[in-house]
Amino acid sequence: MHPERGGRKRPPSVRHEGQHALSPAMSHDDFARFDFVMTSYFHVAQDIYPGNKRAYDERVAPRYHKRHGGPPKTRAEVREAMYADPYWQMWSALKRGNQELSYAARSQVLAQEFDALEARAAKANGRGKSTLRLNPDLKVPRYVTAIDIHCQPGGYNASDGEDLYAGAMYDTASxxxxxxxxxxxxxxxxxxxxxxxxxxxxxxxxxxxxxxxxxxxxxxxxxxxxxxxxxxxxxxxxxxxxxxxxxxxxxxxxxxxxxxxxxxxxxxxxxxxxxxxxxxxxxxxxxxxxxxxxxxxxxxxxxxxxxxxxxxxxxxxxxxxxxxxxxxxxxxxxxxxxxxxxxxxxxxxxxxxxxxxxxxxxxxxxxxxxxxxxxxxxxxxxxxxxxxxxxxx
Ligand SMILES: C[S@@+](CC[C@H](N)C(=O)[O-])C[C@H]1O[C@@H](n2cnc3c(N)ncnc32)[C@H](O)[C@@H]1O
Incomplete structure (x- = not known):
């Protein structure tokens, strides 16, 4: 449960995420960096995002109406009008910035921890209740390999091989x-x-x-x-x-x-x-x-x-x-x-x-x-x- 502050939710610390054998070790500073990014996501989503609706209702739609003799009817028409609005531009830039900050923080942790993760994985290999079949001959489709999906550096298949990097990048504080x-x-x-x-x-x-x-x-x-x-x-x-x-x-x-x-x-x-x-x-x-x-x-x-x-x-x-x-x-x-x-x-x-x-x-x-x-x-x-x-x- 989030403690409520003046009707707003406050995110928990990334320290509370579950830890498993492949969770990278994190220092106080790593958690502080993640918590900063998480708080920034929340600030942008809770406090800044709602202003887009006001910008649209009070400024963008009336201006469009005046120019075109009617309100925007389609998503494309709304887009054409909103892209020029400075409030929307600010929200969009902040949202994208948060996404990049999140991956930068994850990259920093994985750069320090990656060899240790691979070593732990090699030691654990073959143990446990689960099974694994890999297929080195499988062609991973271009719609997966060509895209840094939701800005994840290298996407889901970053290594283009079997190392754990792309899995760790997806899992770590994501x-x-x-x-x-x-x-x-x-x-x-x-x-x-x-x-x-x-x-x-x-x-x-x-x-x-x-x-x-x-x-x-x-x-x-x-x-x-x-x-x-x-x-x-x-x-x-x-x-x-x-x-x-x-x-x-x-x-x-x-x-x-x-x-x-x-x-x-x-x-x-x-x-x-x-x-x-x-x-x-x-x-x-x-x-x-x-x-x-x-x-x-x-x-x-x-x-x-x-x-x-x-x-x-x-x-x-x-x-x-x-x-x-x-x-x-x-x-x-x-x-x-x-x-x-x-x-x-x-x-x-x-x-x-x-x-x-x-x-x-x-x-x-x-x-x-x-x-x-x-x-x-x-x-x-x-x-x-x-x-x-x-x-x-
Ligand atoms: C958004 S993630 C899914 C998240 C996951 N189901 C979960 O709930 O945590 C999409 C996944 O689909 C995989 N994927 C995409 N196309 C695929 C395909 N043709 N066959 C198998 N997996 C595919 C990607 O590699 C990626 O790992």
Whole structure:
């Protein structure tokens, strides 16, 4: 819980993030640097961001109206008008600056700690409940390698090999910092929200085999294994550094997951193999052609009656153009080129194009959850878009 200050939330210290075998050792100054960046994220989001709406309502929209004889109707029209506004320019520059500061702080810690992490990983290799399969011959798609996704230096596959750097960069004070700890000490809130959604929508669900696609370091995968204890849980990511890091992280948290380096567009799993296939925050980072191939692949590997479910951010459909404009920031300034395209997409069409029947497709806003002392707790209603489809018998 955040202590409240005058109605505003104050982020916790990065010191409270969970520590596992591959967490880098951090000094007082490292934590102070991270806490400064986290506080700056919060200041920009809570205190500065709301001024964009005032700038739009009181200055930008009226000026546009005067010039064009009517208000901006589309996201592009709002963009054209807002880009010239100094308040929006200031907010955008500060937001981008925070993102770069965060990666600079992480780079500094990893530069000091990286050899120690690799040494610890080498010592732990092969131990623990989880398994790992790497595929050095797998071609990592250009839509992953060519992008420094959300400004992460080198992106998810930075090393273009197997070392742990890109996994460590993703894991170290990242989601915890960006969300002010809202994703829990293990950054696993999306996973617990997924568990909650699955068990609420399908109360009789008793999966034998689960696959989590685009697992990165397994933040959202582990809750699936921790909750569905009788299931065999698999997790794939196309980047070796991510699954390699994920396996060691899971081992050190005493959770068993079968990690493998695979492209979700064409996996090596047999037909009709999984009861549940999940992904968390993956679709908005994929180009639509790849997403269509992946949906067909999911349909192939699901058992009849099996369920695919993707946890995502809400789409644009029906949102006012000004709101859409403010939410497109990451596409244009945070190296997330596919995000807007995903938000405009017809997801039912994606599922039916892959072989699912329209009647089995659902799109609902579901609650954000976390694991509390008494089990799964709902922390916020309607935080996640759950897009699901059931394979017919
Ligand atoms: C935003 S991250 C997902 C975060 C993760 N699911 C979680 O909840 O912590 C997107 C991940 O998808 C992976 N990815 C992208 N395209 C992929 C593909 N075709 N096959 C497998 N993984 C892919 C990326 O390498 C990246 O690790």
């Amino acid at each position: 989601l915890y910092l960006a969300t002010g700890g809202e994703f829990g000490k293990w950054n696993d809130a999306a996973g617990w929200s997924m568990v909650n959604w699955l068990t609420t929508e399908f109360p009789d669900i008793n999966p034998k085999r689960i696959l989590d696609i685009g697992c990165t370091v397994g933040h959202s995968t582990l809750p699936l294994a921790q909750h569905f204890t009788k299931a065999e849980v698999h997790a794939i990511d196309v980047c070796a550094p991510q699954v390699r890091f994920g396996k060691m992280r899971a081992d050190s948290l005493d959770v068993g997951v079968h990690f493998s380096q695979q492209n979700a567009e064409a996996t090596d799993f047999p037909d009709n193999h999984f009861d549940v296939v999940t992904s968390a925050m993956v679709l908005h980072e994929m180009p639509q052609k790849a997403m269509k191939r992946m949906a067909k692949e999911i349909h192939r590997i699901l058992k009849p009656g099996g369920v695919m479910v993707h946890a995502e951010q809400p789409q644009y459909h029906g949102q006012p153009a000004a709101e859409q404009f403010l939410r497109e920031w990451d596409t244009r300034f945070n190296n997330e080129p596919f995000r807007c395209g995903f938000r405009d997409m017809d997801l039912t069409g994606l599922a039916t194009g892959a072989g699912f029947r329209a009647a089995g497709v659902h799109q609902d806003m579901g609650p954000g959850c976390a694991l509390g002392p008494n089990g799964i707790e709902v922390r916020g209603p309607g935080l996640w878009l759950f897009f699901s489809a059931r394979k017919s018998h």
